[in-house]
Amino acid sequence: MTPSTAFLAIALVLLITMAAGLVRVIIGPSPADRMMAAQLLGTSGIAVLLLLAATLGIPALIDVGLIFALLAAVSVAAFTRRRIGQDRS
Template identity: 55%
Template sequence: MMVLACLLLVSIMVGLWRVILGPSRIDRLIAIQLFGTAGTAMLLLLSQSQSMPALLDVALIFALLAALLSAALVQYLRSNLHDD
């Protein structure tokens, strides 16, 4: 499990690098979506390793919020694209 957690942490760091230096808005949006997916996976790993079933509910809520945030960011970027 430690290997999976380290891989998720590395993917989050690569995503953060892409958010900071990403050449386009789409790259940044995909990196932000990666944060939601990797964060949910980290919560699921933590829930399994610590035997805390309540974290499963938190991971589910986090996944739903990440999906809503992605949809909101797409709408925001679409409206800003037409304003330019």
């Protein structure tokens, strides 16, 4: 017995929480809230990819996860760097 069935079920649960997180993207209220919800989607997506990589036996999915992590980091940095005034660090 492998835990693949349980992993698939948990991946499904994570997909449902991702869908629930989308509510925050819609209601906002501020762009920062929407950004945070997108971050949550990224992290959950990575978890789903890890579970699928183990269950389906596709190790390359972890590289997709790394890309997700990279995009999440870059998007937050870009989001917070866009300023109206002078950048004081």
